[in-house]
Amino acid sequence: RELLDLTCRLANTLKKYGIQKGDKVAIYMPVSPLSVAGMLACARIGAVHTVVFAGFSAESLAGRIVDSGCKAVITYNQGVRGGRIIELKMTVDEAVKSCPSIKHVFVAQRTDNKVQMGDCDIPLEEEMTKAAPVCTPESMDSEDMLFMLYTSGSTGKPKGIVHTQAGYLLYAALTHKYVFDYQQGDVFGCVADIGWITGHSYVVYGPLCNGATSVLFESTPVYPDPGRYWEVVQRLKINQFYAAPTAIRLLLNYGEEWVKKYDRSSLKTLGSVGEPINKEAWQWFYQVVGEGRCTLVDTWWQTETGGICIAPRPSEEKAEIIPAMAMRPFFGIVPVLMDENGKVIEGNDVSGALCIAHPWPGMARTIYGDHQRFVDVYFKAYPGYYFTGDGAYRTKKGYYQITGRMDDVINISGHRLGTAEIEDAMADHPEVPETAVIGYPHKIKGEGAFAFIVLKEQTAHVDHVKEELKTIVASKIAKYAVPDHILVVKRLPKTRSGKIMRRLLRKVVTEQSNDMGDVTTLDDPSVVKEIRDAYQKYKEKSSS
CATH class of the missing domain: 3.40.50.980 (Rossmann fold)
Structure with missing residues (x-):
């Protein structure tokens, strides 16, 4: 009322x-x-x-x-x-x-x-x-626009993903009901922000379509203290709790006492969303928060899919759940794995590009004002299939494990961000003719941004320039997009056609630089050693 x-x-x-x-x-x-x-x-x-x-x-x-x-x-x-x-x-x-x-x-x-x-x-x-x-x-007509939500791509400006009335609502409601085993009278606690698709589908539209009580969480997981989530669970008697792995990893560092201080007996289902969850965070969430008695669903989906596509539930009652794995496709979702040549990979114990073979009600209908980009991004790589941009592994038993993005998109604390966006922002600095940004593994955030920059020859105040770059990124995008590290190099590794080989930069930062793969297309292969030495120096300086 x-x-x-x-x-x-x-x-x-x-x-x-x-x-x-x-x-x-x-x-x-x-x-x-x-x-x-x-x-x-x-x-x-x-x-x-x-x-x-x-x-x-x-x-x-x-x-x-x-x-x-x-x-x-x-x-x-x-x-x-x-x-x-x-x-x-x-x-x-x-x-x-x-x-x-x-x-x-x-x-x-x-x-x-x-x-x-x-x-x-x-x-x-x-x-x-x-x-x-x-x-x-x-x-309204079933195919009229309900909302638009902008999301980052691997190139260019953010794209306005369009969702329509009937299909989206149906899909949000059904996934909310069946993935989380929502029962009439339950209190559903999704702690996502409404600025993201998770907040649209599982704070607002899904729960409200099902007549659920939905919790609105405005704060952060550690304010006023790291017990905040669990205090809310106790006070509101939350039955389903849906959060991002980055929050779980953050809270795990504060120890179990903050969780155990509060009564969590109302919890029945726990959910993870926004990025792949690592095993340690999964175990802590399951054992400490859920006391080993709550179903834990690791859910895979995207802004573009409108709702959850792969999750351990719904399934047969008491069917096994493998830690840190999304496992089972939702009703009507037909996942396929594709090889480099665009052929479907049959059988189990295989990895490939994750595509979806048939349309489903919640899928995005277009990119606002640019339908051609919609076709190019999602349907061109594998004609006849929707390409998710993610890689996946199908286990021996036929379950799906998401392995992460296949393009230059990074996931910082569950925020999807194209590295090109950060590069474009930094390119505005007059002293910085070239930049390359990559994602690297980060203990709390899942991934962080690492920037390599080339400065003009006469640039004197390097640290000053780095600070200015951070300010530019914060003001052009948002604070979470600011790179954790900025490393100055003489030049970037480029192919003869001038394309930056970001995978080499990734190898240097993740310290796999002994195994650089094929570098024959590089304009000058000696650049690799140059960057490796610069990185080592930077690391030694940082640790001292």
Whole structure:
């Protein structure tokens, strides 16, 4: 009732200010009842929401607004995260300067602090109190757009993935019900942000379609202390708990006492999402958090798939679950593995490129404004199949283990990021003619970004340049995208046609440089030793 009232009032407010069916609305807010109402209000009037993670910079936000042609933004005056105040309205003001399509900015109050209000700014709660609490839902076609969500690719700017009304909702609802064994009356706790697909499918649409109670988690796993998740589990009696491996790895370092302090007896199912989970984190999650009695589902899916595609459940009752493995395809999902020549690999105990052979209801329909890119990215590599961009191993028993990305996309704390985006941001620095960014294994984040840069000859203040580069990346993308390491090299390893061989850089950083593979296509193979020596020096300096 309350959510419906909130949603209808917000919907009527949007309508009053000229938002109608088919219009795009950006939502730049952290997880909150109002941000969920914002998504549902758009859906109710047939407008298309594009939620932008509230950690993104003004430039990232503006890029998404311009690409999608949003007419309005819904935001808060400020955000509160882990005890810090985040200036959301200031970021929106900065972004909107370069967005001529924006007519109105709806500003809600998360804190009591006053913020600058301009001509196109509208105080949201004030308007909602004047609005009617009833709003008839717009009649929509099953293939009309429900929302867009931007995600990183291996090249170019982020792409606006389009999901439609009926198929997406059906798929989100069914996967929520069957993967997590959701029963009427359960309290479902997905601690993802609504800025990501996990928050769309398993905080908002899936649970609400099934009439579930869904928990909204605004904080961080370690604020005010590392017991935060488990305190919430105890207080709200959460039955299903769905989180990212990066959070589990972080909490594992704080020891078991923070978990054991709280009663977790309400938990029935645990879930892992966003990146492959390592065995140590899986075991800790299963044994310590779930006391060895909860089902633990490691779920594989993507922004593009709309919902979970491979997970240990649903299955026969009590069927085995292998640690750290996604295992079983969901109803209607037909995975295939392909070899380098585009041929289907038959049999078990084999590895290849993970593709899906048949369409399913939750799949993305296009990339907004660029259908050709959609075809090129997902359907060109293996004609007749959807290519996921991931590699996988099919075990002797026919289960699926995801082995990770096959392209230049890295996964930092569950945030998917094309290395090209970081490179493009750093390329703006006048002293840095060339950059190459790779992912490397990181104890907590899963992967971190490692940047190799070439400086102009007369550059003097190297450390100063490194700091400037970090600032540029934070302001152009987001703080999580900032490289952990920046190494200056004389030149980058390039093929004769000028393509940077990033796999060689990966080998140097992961210290497999004895096995460089085929370097015959390099313009000058001596570059490898040069970079290896520079890396060793950097490492010695860092450790001292």
